[in-house]
Amino acid sequence: MLVIHRRLPPSPGWQAELELTFDARSKSRLRCFTRSGEEVGLFLERGQPPLADGECLLANDGRIVRVCARAERLLHVTCANAFELTRAAYHLGNRHVALQLGDGWLRLLDDYVLRDMLLQLGATVEPVEAPFQPEHGAYGGGHHHSHAGEAEFSYAPRLHQFGARQ
Secondary structure, three states, X not given: OEEEEEEEOOOOOOOEEEEEOHHHHOOOEEEEEOOOOOEEEEEOOOOOOOXXXXXXXXXXXXXXXXXXXXXXXXEEXXXXXXXXXXXXXXXXXXOOOOOEEEOOEEXXXXXXXXXXXXXXXXXXXEEEEEEOOOOOOOOOOOOOOOOOOOOOOOXXXXXXXXXXXX
């Protein structure tokens, strides 16, 4: 089994490739297989952003492994104008939906309930098969809400230090 503990920036050369869905790229512990069928054990540092398409990993045997985003069933959302697209993004964000943002479009994992909501809002929704690389989030560390007194969730936001003077 190929064992991987370290992430690397994209590299011009690699010896193996992992093709992973967004859900799989979001895990720090994973059993998967290279494109050639070799078994891989991922043991990455917890609390890091999801693996990005093109990112590389360093295997314990010294090989560089490139991460490829696997095509998934997505909803491609467009609207008549910027306001309507912003409104669609607001309603999806209010439901904590992972979104990929583009110039004049949004993409999310295929979900019939969300598709129906978007259609009711007047959006145009098209099914597509494509790699999914959603926004990671301004505060990092995945989705959680701060609960005072729970040390595991009590964190200072990475984007803003509210009340701090620079």
